[in-house]
Amino acid sequence: MVKVFERPKALADVPTHYCPGCTHGIIHRLIAEVIDELGIVDKTIGVAPVGCAVLAYNYFTCDMQQAAHGRAPAVATGIKRVCPDSAVFTYQGDGDLASIGCAEIVHAAARSEQITTIFVNNGIYGMTGGQMAPTTLPGDKTTTSPYGRDTSKQGFPIRISEMLATLDGPAYIARVSVHNVANIVRARKAIKKAFEYQLAGKGFTLVEILSTCPTNWGITPIEALNKVKSEMLPYFPLGEIKDIEAGEKK
Amino acid sequence: MILDVIMAGFGGQGVMLMGQLLTYAGMVDNKQVSWMPAYGPEMRGGTANCTVIVSDAPVGSPVVSEPKAVIAMNLPSLDKFEPLVKPGGVLIYNSSLIHRAPTRTDVRLIAIPANEIAAELGNTRVANMVMLGALLAATEAVSTSAVEAALKKALPAHRQDLLPLNLEAIARGRELVK
Amino acid sequence: MGERILMKGNEAIGEAAIKAGCRFFFGYPITPQNELPEYMSRRMPQVDGTFVQAESEIAAINMVYGAAGAGARAMTSSSSPGISLKQEGISYIAGAELPAVIVNIVRGGPGLGGIQPGQGDYFQSVKGGGHGDYRLIVLAPANLQEAVDLVTEAFDLADYYRNPVLILGDGLLGQMMEPVEFKATKLRELPAKEWATNGLRNHGGKTNIINSLVLDPHGLEEHNIRLQEKYARIVEAEQKAEIVDCDDAELAIVAYGSTARIAKTAVTQLRQEGLKVGLIRPISLWPFPVKDFEKVIPTVKSFLTVEMSAGQMVEDVRLTVNGCKPVYFYGRMGGIVPAPEEIAAQVREILGGAK
Numbered sequence: 001m002v003k004v005f006e007r008p009k010a011l012a013d014v015p016t017h018y019c020p021g022c023t024h025g026i027i028h029r030l031i032a033e034v035i036d037e038l039g040i041v042d043k044t045i046g047v048a049p050v051g052c053a054v055l056a057y058n059y060f061t062c063d064m065q066q067a068a069h070g071r072a073p074a075v076a077t078g079i080k081r082v083c084p085d086s087a088v089f090t091y092q093g094d095g096d097l098a099s100i101g102c103a104e105i106v107h108a109a110a111r112s113e114q115i116t117t118i119f120v121n122n123g124i125y126g127m128t129g130g131q132m133a134p135t136t137l138p139g140d141k142t143t144t145s146p147y148g149r150d151t152s153k154q155g156f157p158i159r160i161s162e163m164l165a166t167l168d169g170p171a172y173i174a175r176v177s178v179h180n181v182a183n184i185v186r187a188r189k190a191i192k193k194a195f196e197y198q199l200a201g202k203g204f205t206l207v208e209i210l211s212t213c214p215t216n217w218g219i220t221p222i223e224a225l226n227k228v229k230s231e232m233l234p235y236f237p238l239g240e241i242k243d244i245e246a247g248e249k250k
Numbered sequence: 251m252i253l254d255v256i257m258a259g260f261g262g263q264g265v266m267l268m269g270q271l272l273t274y275a276g277m278v279d280n281k282q283v284s285w286m287p288a289y290g291p292e293m294r295g296g297t298a299n300c301t302v303i304v305s306d307a308p309v310g311s312p313v314v315s316e317p318k319a320v321i322a323m324n325l326p327s328l329d330k331f332e333p334l335v336k337p338g339g340v341l342i343y344n345s346s347l348i349h350r351a352p353t354r355t356d357v358r359l360i361a362i363p364a365n366e367i368a369a370e371l372g373n374t375r376v377a378n379m380v381m382l383g384a385l386l387a388a389t390e391a392v393s394t395s396a397v398e399a400a401l402k403k404a405l406p407a408h409r410q411d412l413l414p415l416n417l418e419a420i421a422r423g424r425e426l427v428k
Numbered sequence: 429m430g431e432r433i434l435m436k437g438n439e440a441i442g443e444a445a446i447k448a449g450c451r452f453f454f455g456y457p458i459t460p461q462n463e464l465p466e467y468m469s470r471r472m473p474q475v476d477g478t479f480v481q482a483e484s485e486i487a488a489i490n491m492v493y494g495a496a497g498a499g500a501r502a503m504t505s506s507s508s509p510g511i512s513l514k515q516e517g518i519s520y521i522a523g524a525e526l527p528a529v530i531v532n533i534v535r536g537g538p539g540l541g542g543i544q545p546g547q548g549d550y551f552q553s554v555k556g557g558g559h560g561d562y563r564l565i566v567l568a569p570a571n572l573q574e575a576v577d578l579v580t581e582a583f584d585l586a587d588y589y590r591n592p593v594l595i596l597g598d599g600l601l602g603q604m605m606e607p608v609e610f611k612a613t614k615l616r617e618l619p620a621k622e623w624a625t626n627g628l629r630n631h632g633g634k635t636n637i638i639n640s641l642v643l644d645p646h647g648l649e650e651h652n653i654r655l656q657e658k659y660a661r662i663v664e665a666e667q668k669a670e671i672v673d674c675d676d677a678e679l680a681i682v683a684y685g686s687t688a689r690i691a692k693t694a695v696t697q698l699r700q701e702g703l704k705v706g707l708i709r710p711i712s713l714w715p716f717p718v719k720d721f722e723k724v725i726p727t728v729k730s731f732l733t734v735e736m737s738a739g740q741m742v743e744d745v746r747l748t749v750n751g752c753k754p755v756y757f758y759g760r761m762g763g764i765v766p767a768p769e770e771i772a773a774q775v776r777e778i779l780g781g782a783k
């Protein structure tokens with residue numbers, strides 16, 4: 001019999017701690033599938049963030065390091081400089097990457113570090129219980145924007161991918177989503193391309209993935225997927241934002 | 251020390267609120283009180299628990315290793331906290347959801363079909379109040395009037411109409427403990 | 429006045445700050461202090477105050493620097509890893525002599541550690557933490573009423589001495605609920621903030637500068653000497669401790685913060701057994717309450733320091749006792765809160781078994 005559904009080898013055979021309806025699990029799987037497909041599990045080193053994905057080091061079977069909050073790109077820089085022939089990726093949430101770690105990601109991109117960053121944008125701080133993130137949409141209520149995000153006091157969401165695409169360093173930047181099957185397929189392609197560019201030494205790569213947090217958004221998993229589609233997509237348009245092989249896009 | 255109790259159940263069973271009500275009632279009775287939640291990712295996994303102390307003297311440790319009473323709203327809570335009850339203490343468990351008998355023989359065991367009673371009252375969400383009623387009857391830790399005051403305080407202005415239902419649930423829980 | 433309100437520690441600290449006139453709060457999420465910034469995000473708009481969720485703890489402490497330098501009562505809070513990030517800013521605040529209140533709801537470390545209560549940040553709090561010769565006033569409440577009172581006091585001390593004050597709590601105090609009462613107290617006559625950089629029009633046309641750079645070594649030494657003189661005044665005037673049952677005690681337990689309230693339960697148990705045990709509870713960790721120790725050192729035969737750490741405050745206890753009497757240590761780490769029975773067992777062992 002042919003197995004049609006198999007756990008990727010790069011994914012550990014353990015249950016994850018993620019809440020029902022959270023898309024971190026899907027994203028882990030996509031990364032693991034790409035690592036398998038490229039046959040690089042023995043030369044991949046991942047960097048786990050501080051956030052809901054802090055335990056990612058338990059879920060991937062490649063080597064992993066756990067970094068301080070926001071500092072994964074700096075840690076990855078250290079690893080990659082020591083192991084230039086390896087594939088190094090960071091896995092970071094929006095609080096980790098776009099708030100406290102904004103300097104590290106900008107400079108890793110500017111240096112064109114040969115790493116791949118998987119940026120999980122769920123518009124909230126999941127791990128700490130639902131505080132406002134830099135990517136929280138205007139008007140959205142969180143535990144630290146209890147009256148709704150007021151842009152006159154709490155500023156505007158940051159479009160990290162577009163911002164980093166203004167730099168010369170990055171080789172590939174894409175924004176994808178995992179709210180339905182078609183988009184999951186596209187997300188996987190983008191992750192694969194990012195890893196391939198890294199392995200070819202083309203430069204810094206980042207894939208931003210729009211994600212859900214039903215628990216802290218306070219809605220059901222289905223409603224959460226709908227929110228990605230109807231509210232996040234208009235603010236965070238999908239697509240390949242930078243690809244040095246194709247020239248500037250959009 | 252008048253009472254130290256661990257209350258435990260699924261997130262959503264109102265365990266934390268039940269603890270806060272008892273704490274508030276103790277304060278109304280001019281007792282020394284504390285409420286301490288278990289916090290952290292454990293909550294995300296679905297179980298919640300808190301420790302409440304009602305005392306005549308200032309409260310020392312707000313966490314206790316041998317509580318005089320345990321309220322277990324579900325099976326994982328019974329499994330976890332049954333062994334901790336102080337010998338001679340009381341173990342109140344929600345027999346609507348727990349289908350094994352506790353094994354302790356040195357504590358008072360009280361089975362309360364809290365969900366059934368709450369359903370009879372027309373609102374399954376007051377199962378926690380039924381359990382609280384049983385605890386109050388078993389321990390007489392705080393006065394009825396204090397609990398009523400606590401409930402009034404806990405219910406938001408537009409929900410005060412739920413007061414009679416909650417009091418009724420507490421009364422039903424009390425009746426089951428003689 | 430007089431009304432007892434049941435509150436969570438983190439929220440009580442927030443409300444106390446607002447009652448003390450703090451209108452500027454800069455925070456960043458981290459467990460187990462999240463309820464404090466969350467509370468401030470709700471409350472500050474109601475009192476015309478400002479809450480900013482900074483992009484990091486580094487940013488938050490520097491927002492405090494700016495706000496305090498502009499003359500406001502400003503505050504930030506965090507838990508251990510975040511407090512580590514604030515250290516550079518705290519050193520600047522101390523160097524520039526700005527009043528500010530910082531709250532650390534300590535968790536287990538080192539590194540990312542865990543989120544359960546700890547006391548492993550004692551060294552960081554009282555011995556520097558950041559660079560240079562500076563001191564923080566460090567206050568360690570053991571219950572929520574005291575937390576509320578000490579926050580009020582902290583703002584006054586900060587303004588009075590123009591020095592940052594640290595409230596050292598832990599996950600237990602942050603997460604628990606207890607009744608608190610907000611008392612309207614006026615503690616000190618406070619000088620006007622004539623040094624504040626709030627625009628020439630607000631302070632008579634003379635330029636004010638907030639700064640910690642002094643390139644001339646003699647100038648910097650003088651600045652340091654002035655700081656040290658200030659610290660000496662604080663050491664003289666601001667020591668605080670609670671002494672319980674030490675008059676006839678053979679052994680005194682030394683503990684601060686939530687460990688002290690647990691130790692108190694142990695003392696009560698041991699007294700019931702007829703053992704002569706007391707408690708010294710430092711409330712000001714810096715300045716360390718040496719004067720209170722001096723009162724008991726002549727009569728107490730030995731000391732047992734209990735901490736949720738590998739032994740940090742015990743070094744100050746040893747310095748203070750200075751070899752006169754034996755100083756024992758008992759600690760739990762990693763977020764484990766010691767039980768009163770555990771502490772009592774240690775005491776019995778030291779005193780040679782129960783009588």
Ligand SMILES: Cc1ncc(C[n+]2csc(CCOP(=O)(O)OP(=O)(O)O)c2C)c(N)n1
Pocket residue numbers: 050051052053069092093094095096097120122124125126127128133456457458459485509510513540
């Ligand atoms: C220096 C420091 N500050 C704060 C924290 C607390 N903290 C843990 S996770 C987290 C944010 C997580 O949010 P995000 O990066 O959006 O990831 P998510 O949990 O949503 O996946 C924070 C602030 C910490 N561990 N260290």
